[in-house]
Amino acid sequence: MNKNVRVYLHGLNRQEEDALLGFMQGSRFDPLVCRNQGPQPEPGSILIVGKSSWDTDRIKDLKKGNPATQVILAVFEDDLETIFQQKITQIDDYLILPIHAKRLIFALGKAEDRKAQFEDLIRTTSERDQTTRELSYFIKVGKALTSTLDTGSILDIIMEKTNELVKAEAGSVLLLDEEKNELYFELAEGEKKHDIKRFRLKVGEGIAGWVALHGEPIIVEDVATDKRFCHKIDDSLDFKTRSILCVPLRSKGKILGVLEVINKIDGKPFDRKDLDLVLTLVDQASIAIENSLLYKKATELAITDGLTQLYNFRYLHQSLDIEISRANRYHTQVSLIFLDLDYFKRVNDRFGHLVGSQLLVEIGTILKNHLRPMDVICRYGGDEFIAVLPETGPEAAFGTSERLRKTMEEYTFYSDTGEAFHLTASFGIASYPNHVKDKNELIQLADQSMYRVKEGTRNAVFMIGRQKNSLSMEIPEG
Structure with missing residues (x-):
């Protein structure tokens, strides 16, 4: 069980409040009396409320804010029949007045258990919904990738979808110039997207060069602590790189280049979840890249002289x-x-x-x-x-x-x-x-x-x- 579980008391008389405060003293439950001008109950908390201050709409709002909110109604036994006849909803349990200590602690323990179960259910549902959304998203991405055989258009889609998945300040696709063994900026997004295209990186130079050399994805949470980071682009463009996520682009096992995103908009470093999403996208895109390159080669063969490589x-x-x-x-x-x-x-x-x-x-x-x-x-x-x-x-x-x-x-x-x-x-x-x-x-x-x-x-x-x-x-x- 958790320690210091917050319990709000609302709409009780002084005698009832004092009794509850006394019973919870020394327990893991931390009571807080709510006044009109003071702190109010928060969604997802445990609330003991008196019948005189029952507000169905207010309780609905708390439940809507977090369905795990637990509401315990404190009433006299003689009032139960009236409550049942009125069909008052949103109640999770009852405390019969006058309150007894054991009954109170037992009711709060049960409320804590229900709250934990609701939170687990909410978390599981949220994760399932997120997985469903991601699956639906990648199905749409797949359709977009297979709608074209143009390599440039495919790279545009990869960059666009990466920015949707991982909200970042900047991103780029660097392709490999095999003849010079260098990476050049084919696509770029962000404030410096036009200026950055004049730069090239040797394979092995900087984070992008390292990924191209080793063929491994990488997250650098803080570039200031990573010796592989190359400062020349930041220094030339007056840009501050904090965090980098970089993955290789492959076709049939061959490195074509790298995809990198820089600085999450929320200021946090990139994490494993970000990397998994981008890797899923890139893995999906690799098939489209291979198909586009095959189509390009076939097209070139149809219009190119095999000996001189001039047009035919x-x-x-x-x-x-x-x-x-x-x-x-x-x-x-x-x-x-x-x-x-x-x-x-x-x-x-x-x-x-x-x-x-x-x-x-x-x-x-x-x-x-x-x-x-x-x-x-x-x-x-x-x-x-x-x-x-x-x-x-x-x-x-x-x-x-x-x-x-x-x-x-x-x-x-x-x-x-x-x-x-x-x-x-x-x-x-x-x-x-x-x-x-x-x-x-x-x-x-x-x-x-x-x-x-x-x-x-x-x-x-x-x-x-x-x-x-x-x-x-x-x-x-x-």
Whole structure:
């Protein structure tokens, strides 16, 4: 049994109050007399009340506040029949006046037992209801996660739902850059969400880096006591991190990154309950992440050239449809560069097809390094390449082509034995709407322009109304 159980006395006369106070003296029950201007009974307490001050509505409020509230009505035996006839509710027990000590202590003990049973029931019901709510919540989360195959959208859902489960000041998803072995901020929430994206963490650096390295979830209740915590972001952004919850994001056992939340809004540190909720969410999301990555890979295979990793002709047509539509909408231009390698067959004949394949990969790298991120580069087939230049007119496209021509002319390739050689390309240009009326005409005219060079000097750029020629750097015979 608990010690110092509070018992409120209300609506009794002085003689009855004194008797009750005397009987409870030295027991575990701590009586407190309630006056009109003094302390009042609290929900969840034990209350002995006199018949003269019985207030059904008041008692209902106490019971509503906490159903474990125990109400004992003190009455004379002659009044019981009247009470039963009036059907007075909300009463848990009776004390017959005049009160006897043993009867009082027995009644209070029973009230204490009932109160404990009610509290256990309330707690069990609350836990069951909480479990039901969590189950319902995660069912809804599952539906949201399976409604998309876009990895970015899935990460958005994970971040959003984490913030709903664990009320925190800030949160972020950091993904792994395998090439640099660093974590970068893919998503961020909180006051500094825009500023934080410029930072990167080495794998193993800070709490997030530690989780990425070890693949284990972690709660840091106070970062001031944890040597793993990295202060550079806090110092740069004038932010104070107190507590961190961080879990790994996996796909088929491989670490993709980490999810972290910082500083609970209520000021308390994160606890095991918070971690369990976030882990449940992340475990559920891992399947969606795997599916999205598989879909992304399948999509990339459908639109990507397997050798050079450039886009293929399928994506070229999709891209041109988009860019021509945008050019019509915003009254801009789109240009197309069509290039074909000069004497590529000689490379295969002289050095073998493996060297030829490696050369095509290097050509793709040159194009990516010397064109804009917004430009769409495709391997059209064999040794032919096409670049789509959005918001670019004929003259700008010509200048770009000429720079590419010179770069390739000066570039040194090497065979598998280390022998150096050079290679050039023929370039044709067409622009929409300057030269053509639609996508098919654009490709056709650029192709024809390229063949004008091919049939002439090679190693040059040709565009309608303008021509540029230079000597071809052929591979010597033998």
